[in-house]
Amino acid sequence: MRAWKLLGLAGILAGVATGAAVARDERVRRHYDAGEIRERLHQRHDEAVARESADGSTAG
Template identity: 90%
Template sequence: MRAWKWLGLAGILAGVATGAAVARDERVRRHYEPSEIRERLHRRHDEAVAREAGADGPPVAPGS
């Protein structure tokens, strides 16, 4: 019976540690300014379009 108590305690501690890590990541994520997020998304989009254009030929304009 004593082993089950230790196993339960280990599970609880693992849950607490996971929650602390998620909270820390959330604080870091919320630190970004909206303009920073927008700029990063635009940069990632441009890189994806450039990769796609290099693989398939010239890019096609949206709506064409």
């Protein structure tokens, strides 16, 4: 029975740690203004297009 209690406690602690990590990431993310987010999204899109065109050119 004690093992189940420890396992449950470990699960609860893992949930709390995950929640704390998500909250920290959310705080960091909110520090960007709209222009910075737009710029980063455009950059990621350009990288994805470049990767896709590189993959497509070798497949043909």
